[in-house]
Amino acid sequence: MSRIASLDVAAYRVPTDAPESDGTLEWDATTMVLVSVAAGGQTGIGYTYADVSAGRLIASVLKPLVAGRDAMEIPAIWHAMVHGIRNLGRPGVASMAVAAVDVALWDLKARLLGLSVADLLGRARQSLAAYGSGGFTSYDDAQLENQLGGWAAEGFGMVKMKVGRDPDADIGRMRRARQAIGPDVQLFADLNGALSRKRALAFAEQAAMQRVAWLEEPVSSNDLAGLRLMRDRGPVGMDITAGEYGFDARYFRDMLAAGAVDVLQADATRCAGITGFMFASALCDAFETPLSAHCAPAIHLHPCLAARKAVHLEWFHDHVRIENMLFEGAPVPSGGRIGTNGAAGLGLTFKQADAEPYRVAI
Numbered sequence: 001m002s003r004i005a006s007l008d009v010a011a012y013r014v015p016t017d018a019p020e021s022d023g024t025l026e027w028d029a030t031t032m033v034l035v036s037v038a039a040g041g042q043t044g045i046g047y048t049y050a051d052v053s054a055g056r057l058i059a060s061v062l063k064p065l066v067a068g069r070d071a072m073e074i075p076a077i078w079h080a081m082v083h084g085i086r087n088l089g090r091p092g093v094a095s096m097a098v099a100a101v102d103v104a105l106w107d108l109k110a111r112l113l114g115l116s117v118a119d120l121l122g123r124a125r126q127s128l129a130a131y132g133s134g135g136f137t138s139y140d141d142a143q144l145e146n147q148l149g150g151w152a153a154e155g156f157g158m159v160k161m162k163v164g165r166d167p168d169a170d171i172g173r174m175r176r177a178r179q180a181i182g183p184d185v186q187l188f189a190d191l192n193g194a195l196s197r198k199r200a201l202a203f204a205e206q207a208a209m210q211r212v213a214w215l216e217e218p219v220s221s222n223d224l225a226g227l228r229l230m231r232d233r234g235p236v237g238m239d240i241t242a243g244e245y246g247f248d249a250r251y252f253r254d255m256l257a258a259g260a261v262d263v264l265q266a267d268a269t270r271c272a273g274i275t276g277f278m279f280a281s282a283l284c285d286a287f288e289t290p291l292s293a294h295c296a297p298a299i300h301l302h303p304c305l306a307a308r309k310a311v312h313l314e315w316f317h318d319h320v321r322i323e324n325m326l327f328e329g330a331p332v333p334s335g336g337r338i339g340t341n342g343a344a345g346l347g348l349t350f351k352q353a354d355a356e357p358y359r360v361a362i
Contacts, residue, residue: 023164
């Protein structure tokens with residue numbers, strides 16, 4: 001038995017390298033809430049991208065539930081944490097707090113066993129395709145073309161841009177993106193729920209002219225009937241996708257049962273960690289639906305290598321930048337694919353000194 005001796009939490013707010021926005025939101029910084037869990041002479045790390053309040057919740061509610069538990073019993077600890085947040089509301093910050101601790105526990109257990117998290121879960125593959133993701137609506141034409149074209153030149157077979165803030169202008173933006181990436185790279189577009197059903201149908205037809213192969217959240221992800229309408233009425237060859245705002249298995253089950261998506265997205269930093277992500281994976285198996293990971297590539301690489309229905313993960317500009325700034329061992333793509341680095345756990349070492357300037361109080 002390896003009893004958990006300590007749990008520490010900290011938060012770091014990292015400014016973006018340029019103003020960023022999508023179809024429905026603007027931001028200029030990203031906050032990472034980091035958890036360290038120690039047992040048996042090893043330390044596991046996990047994190048979520050959330051408000052600093054997630055860190056406070058970890059310190060006040062989750063830490064007492066984890067301390068002294070057997071680090072090998074992740075399911076038991078996960079259920080204790082989920083039970084502990086019952087009256088706080090499962091969707092939202094509470095599940096993101098659970099996520100950071102759960103990821104740290106998987107990292108810790110794998111380190112104790114001398115395995116990567118991917119091997120601990122049981123690999124289905126050695127590497128996975130990634131798609132470059134950015135193309136923010138705040139970018140000018142040169143930024144858009146350089147970023148997406150740069151990923152194409154590096155060997156990425158898929159790139160994604162944000163759309164929806166000005167749908168009429170997006171017609172030209174998608175045309176310029178297509179020109180920048182060439183004819184052979186798949187173009188994805190993310191509306192972030194910006195449009196009504198009929199406006200989204202019209203937008204999809206225009207996007208098809210630039211061979212957009214993936215239209216993400218064309219309507220609100222809460223509008224399962226609207227997503228299903230997009231699947232039924234949208235252009236042939238264009239996948240309708242959503243799921244990044246799923247916080248529990250019920251959300252994913254309802255989305256899949258409604259036939260709302262061609263590809264389900266799940267985010268371990270939101271859906272209560274790697275444990276919750278693997279629930280989404282099991283549901284995709286049951287519904288014969290492809291799975292894609294949303295953001296946080298350094299975390300998602302490992303469960304995606306184990307998830308049978310995983311088809312790719314998101315190489316999101318903000319998170320790639322932060323993970324390279326703050327961790328040694330962050331994954332490096334080769335020809336648009338990513339594999340593990342051979343180290344135990346998630347293969348990450350936190351760069352405390354480099355992170356210190358970005359620390360914020362919890």
